[in-house]
Amino acid sequence: MSTLDSAGRRRFLAVSLTATGALLVGWRVARGEPAPADLPLELLGDQLTALGPFVRIERDGRVVIGAPGCEVGQGVFTSLPMLVAEELDVDWSQVRVVQLPWGGAGTANGPGHRYGRQGGVPTDRGADWRLLREAGARVRGLLVQAAAGRWNLAVAELRCAAGKVLAPDGRSLDYGALAAAAANLPPPGAAPALKSPADFHIIGQPTRCADARAIVTGAARFGIDEYIADALVAIIVRCPYPGGRLGRYDDGATRKVAGVVEVLSLPGPLADLPFEGPLAAGVAVVAENTWAALRGCELLETEWQRDAPAASIGELARAAQAMLDASDGGLPVRSEGDFAKARKQARRVIEARYEQPFLAHATMEPPGALVDVRSGRARLFASIEDPDAAATTITRLTGIARNAIDISLPRSGGSFGRRLQNDYVAEAVLVARAVGKPVKLLWRRGDDLAHDFYRPFGVHALAATLDRKARITGWSHRCAATPRTWRNAGREGQPAHTGLLSADGFPAGLVAHLDLRFFPLGSPLPRDPGLRDDDAFEVFATQSFLDEVALAGKRDAVELRLELLGMSSAATPTQIGPPTAATARLAYALTRCAQLVGWGVPRDDGHGIGIACHATADSYLAHGFELAIEGDRLVIYRAVCVADVGRIINPLGVQAGLMGGMLASLSDTLYGAITLKDGQVRQTDFDRYRLLGMGDSPRKVVVEIVPSSAAPTLAPPSVQASVAPALANAVHAASTVRVRKLPLMPELMRLL
């Protein structure tokens, strides 16, 4: 049997029996035959190569399901196999999950990876969720067929439950007992009908992280935990000046360190071209062990060359303000009605400006990669999220054919978008080629903070025109920011405002007179291309400003948002729900969040309540905070997140993701900022790039998921744009201080 995959290639369901009598089912790609990959033995035996979603059923009935995603903390190691298990009709307790390597799907380019980039391809999600369920259903179909043959009954008479095929007369056969017979059957044609959601017994059930035990015992392997024989450790001392070059360097002392075997220079990116390899010029210290490499780096003496120093953040902010002071110019992003005229006729005009700093991803596990590129083959072990692009990078740098590349996908210690980049894979490949041995590249924390694809810097100028009833008639948003498109291969050819000022961000489309303009700012710091649709930049400004407009018009800030969304201001969640259309889904999340955070409830404890909401392609989120400012501390008593992210595969995992995303975004909002001094990034450790700690995280966290039958998002947003404005709004409610510049804490302390 065959089916077409997304690239239009024909793929065949492959069924086989292993030496130990287990049934093995997977996809074999018809063309572009990849060579045998380093697949987990317990999953594969020696039978198959190039598999997609797949399943192994042991003779004793145990089930192994391959996890096809890249686990970075978003829970796909658990949630994707749940889809397979659901349609397979096994008990989740029978299932063991094993991570699959790269290479499960065929593309026009040879092997590819379908589930590598969660959150980047929203239109694919519905299809992905169906594909994995179909994989489970096909295996079930084989087992039913085998049982029908055994009993001489029609397939239609049989059903399955908890790893058994059941006959109408009460007889039953374990899947394990059918494995051998099923392996001899020709694969079924069309997938058997999928279950109706009412029959789900795994999808929608709170399910704990499938490899939690390995993690809490220290057995789980992250990219940094991989070792292979003969591998040398490499650490790179990189040019601290963005765009700078290596001058002379003295490695005399470094080479004297016992264990250091090589010191070599690495070129930086070519000026003005997209970043495709290393982000910075550097000197790699290669050693037999990590400590020798670290010592070697400390003893290395380097001189760096630079052109004009990069502008400080203050200079960048002044340049942005000057652009925004000019009354015209900028790239038009969207214009409706006549804002200029609305402004002249308005009863009132409200204006405010907001500033956001560069942010680092600061994943807990620093970037790194272990590669072996000898004798025409490549092996890569790394915490990455876009293995397709990693393979492309390896081919570009070494000429090794795509089908001679094996990529293992260990767990990743966080991503937030950082691991969609493969600059560190490129570095490891370059060093490994130069030394002719496998190389394990380690990034120190300072390397990570000083060499990132930063979330962009920007200043927003907003203006709203109000009529006599303080309704918004016109909206102007002019944003000066460092474009994500700059030197980013993934964004080439896209307009400069991409991912910074959205043409249909709330409330665009909901006001009569609209003017959105963008002013590109220059900076040599690399920027995150923002390929995740949850990384919305303008929301801090728009959702803070809506509160300022409400206050100026003596309106309720939630009512004002509901009015824009076309909802009756008296609507409550029960009146609005069940949400269907996009605006209704957002309005529902907002009103429910207002309820949960105690919006509008009079209080005399000095606590402030703030709220904000945000919609992306397929998630609708609202955040609310109850907080107080106590001396120089900001105490968050309650943090609420209401999220409509489609159908939930694993409520426990999605809750964790929403909670974590909220806290990670809080960390960014309160403390996060990358700044420059003498043209260098100042933040090189966690003392200077502060993260949220246990003590300053919210006292109480409430996460509510809106029931939905829309296609699932598969992974909740890891960056939650409405956190920052909800927090700033709550700070205003508690203190009457309006924070218009992030990070919030230093600015609040300055203003108080």
Place this chain on the structure above:
Amino acid sequence: MTRNAEQAIASTAAADPVEPAALRLPPVPLALKINGEDYFHEGDPAMPLLWFLRDRLRLTGTKYACDSGVCGACTVLVDGAATHACTLRMQAAAGKAVTTIEGLGKSVLHPLQQAWIEEDAVLCGYCQPGQIMAAAALLQRKPQPRESEIDALPNLCRCGAYPRIRSAIQRAAEVMRANAK
């Protein structure tokens, strides 16, 4: 960078030539106990324990995340006290008993590990071995920790798993108190 390098050079230069001949005999290996077993280290006594655990013993549950003693990802117990393996030099670890996450619950899970699973406290999971070791040291000192004592745990979690970590510590504390009765 340059300053560090100068300092490092200065310190080795000062130590080398004046050493009496007797001290240049092959060094006595440093001995320490790790998870109940004896180990010896013959290399650089200034190497942090973290790299002995990871590079030499492949005990990779102890993580690297900052090398400056800030984040707690490398937390181990040294003679029962929570200690950052990234800043503890082998010479200072000599003679001590070290417990890593791999040695915490050897045959049965430690109540903290069990609680972590039950509370589903794992997000990316990278900080979690360190979090558990820090919590183990806390519960040893304070079987009934106050909220403020949990607040004071210094370990960082970029993924923001704090609320579930807090619940897991409380759950484990309860179990451990019940077991102790």
